Amino acid sequence: MEHRISVVLVGVKEMERAIAFYRQVLGLPLKFQTDQYSEFQTEGAVLALEQREQVIATGPAFTFPTANIRRDREGLQKAGVNFWQDLREESYGWVMMIEDSEGNIFEIVEYKA
Structure with missing residues (x-):
C-alpha cells in the first residue's frame, strides 16, 4: 500500500449544484462528470x-491551503458562502471553515511560514 491519499470522496445531494459550487466558487477544474459521480483535479488528491x-456532514473532511486567506474570505463572502466558523488564528496559521452547497464543512488554511 502506498502511503498517500489519492481520492477524497464527498457525498452530495444535488450533483449539478455541487459542481457549480466547486467550479464557480472555488475555481476547481472539473476533470470528469456523470450524473452520479464527478471528479475535480487538485494539486494533490x-x-x-x-x-x-442522504448526506451527513460531520466536520472538516479536507483542507484547502491558501497563500492569502483574507483575499479568499472576501471572495467567498461575495459569493454568498456560509461560514461555519469565521477566520481565526491558530498556532499553525489562519483558519476558516466553510460549508459547500450540500452542507459539507471543510477548512481553508493559510499556514505560517
Whole structure:
C-alpha cells in the first residue's frame, strides 16, 4: 500500500449544484462528470463528488491551503458562502471553515511560514 491519499470522496445531494459550487466558487477544474459521480483535479488528491440520497456532514473532511486567506474570505463572502466558523488564528496559521452547497464543512488554511 502506498502511503498517500489519492481520492477524497464527498457525498452530495444535488450533483449539478455541487459542481457549480466547486467550479464557480472555488475555481476547481472539473476533470470528469456523470450524473452520479464527478471528479475535480487538485494539486494533490482528486476531489470526487458522489450523489447520495442522504448526506451527513460531520466536520472538516479536507483542507484547502491558501497563500492569502483574507483575499479568499472576501471572495467567498461575495459569493454568498456560509461560514461555519469565521477566520481565526491558530498556532499553525489562519483558519476558516466553510460549508459547500450540500452542507459539507471543510477548512481553508493559510499556514505560517
